Amino acid sequence: MVKEAKKLNEQIDELKKNDPFADPDHAIDNAAVDTDVREQVGHETIEAEIKDLRRKLTDVNIALEKMRKGKYxxxxxxxxxxxxxxxxxxxxxxxxxxxxxxxxx
Ligand SMILES: [Zn+2]
Known part of the structure; x- marks a missing residue:
């Protein structure tokens, strides 16, 4: 379970890296509109995935807490x-x- 939490954290970090909005060049690039749209969609997809993973991570942490209390x-x-x-x-x-x-x- 601890491993699971670690893995989720890594996945979230990995997704953040893939977020086009996290690209330091993003703010200064003068990309074509279609690129911007693609980046927007990519950003939203990653946001949604991160949200999912965060929810799962919360559940894993709750499970760990329950284990500590012997209520798992x-x-x-x-x-x-x-x-x-x-x-x-x-x-x-x-x-x-x-x-x-x-x-x-
Ligand atoms: Zn029940």
Missing amino acids: GYCERCGLLIPLTRLKILPEARYDVECERILRK
């Missing part, structure tokens, strides 16, 4: 154990499938 694997909503099959797919899961579905409504 328990649903935060109903308090029941999250099935191992689910944790194997989604180690940072905070809720069991039922509660996740209710909360997402």
Whole structure:
């Protein structure tokens, strides 16, 4: 799980590097309009991906915190154990499938 958090941080850093807006030349280039549009789209895609990764990282950190407290694997909503099959797919899961579905409504 700690490894997972580290990996997510690295992915976020990597994405930031790929963001065309992070390019130091961006501000001074006089690129054609289509390049600007492409950069805009690229920027927004990366922003969205970073947002996704950040959300995941938050969940991983919460999972780590729960491990420290000995509460890992328990649903935060109903308090029941999250099935191992689910944790194997989604180690940072905070809720069991039922509660996740209710909360997402
Ligand atoms: Zn639950």
